[in-house]
Amino acid sequence: MDTEAQHTERDSSSQPLTGAEEKSRSARFSGRFWRRAGVLAGVCVAVVLLVSHFVMQPFLIPSGSMEPTLRVGDRVLVDKLAYRFGSVPRRGDVVVFDGTGSFVQEKPRENPVTGLLRGAAAAVGLAEPAGTDFVKRVIGVGGDRVVCCDEGGRVEVNGRAVDEPYVYAGDAPSRVPFDIVVPEGTLWVMGDHRDNSRDSRDHLGEPGGGVVPVDRVVGRVRWIGWPPGRWSALRPTDAFEDVGGPANGQRRRDDAHG
Incomplete structure (x- = not known):
């Protein structure tokens, strides 16, 4: 049962x-x-x-100021750890930095919600970066004397003329003359497309003097991740290999004029 x-x-x-x-x-x-x-x-x-905030951030290239190295629409990966453990930017590095106080005097105002959404999209490379973020190449570091130009039209760093193979074909290394000693803790930066780049040269007479504080550097551009046909690592340049320190460079200039 x-x-x-x-x-x-x-x-x-x-x-x-x-x-x-x-x-x-x-x-x-x-x-x-x-x-x-x-x-x-x-x-x-x-x-x-x-990961984007602390380690590796995608960055959408919004202009042609770094052509031919970086093109409009490229999405690059910025290594945010490159300068976190005692390392500092070196001549020739391509860096992303916050230009507030150097390239722009104050951050543009925007709706907080819109700003949050745009910031989140920019953090994953889906939107253009903030108007205060820039990507340029380091030409001079703290203590360097950077001059334009020598008799051959080349930029000099510490008295040594630099051959720059990355400069856009047809552009002069600079059509704007300048002579500056880069303050310690700052960088002199320029775009590779010299005739189409607003960089340190254009901000010499403004507050900040056109140089970028090292602590404003977001990171170093390491790879081009998009589009697929552009996948590649950004190789370091040896253009500054023969450039000595500031003291040696100054002696070379003094000897040349003596």
């Missing part, structure tokens, strides 16, 4: 579900699926934003 009752009970539990029960079960499954998918998506977004 007990066996029969148990058998009957098991049979009743395995009865086909009604239409309403099937819909309810399907709705519960669908709800669990979307909740889990939402949590997973949230975790992925959080991880991407954390």
Whole structure:
């Protein structure tokens, strides 16, 4: 009798579900699926934003000022750890920096919500960077004397003329004369497309003197990640290999004029 009752009970539990029960079960499954998918998506977004903030940030190139090295629409990966552990920017490095106080005097005002959304999109390379973010090449570091130009039209750093193979074809190294000793803790930066770049040369007479504080550097450009046909590492240049320190450079200039 007990066996029969148990058998009957098991049979009743395995009865086909009604239409309403099937819909309810399907709705519960669908709800669990979307909740889990939402949590997973949230975790992925959080991880991407954390990596972008602290380690490696995609950066959308908004202008042609760094052609031919970087083109409009390129998405590059900026190494934010490059200068975190005692390392400092070197001549020839391509860097992204916050130009507030040097290239722009104050951050443009924008709606907080719009700014948050744009910042999140820019952090993953889906939108143009903030109007205060720039990408340029380091030409002079603290203590360097950077001069334009020598008799051959080349930029001099510490008395040594620099051959710059990365400069856009047809551009002069600079059509604007300048002679500056870069203050310690700052950088003199220029675009590779010299005739199409607003850089340190254009801000000489402004507050900040056109130089960029090292602590405003976001990181070093390491790779071009998009479009696929442009995938490549950004190789360091040896253009500054023969440039000595400031003291040696100054002696060379003094000897030349003596």
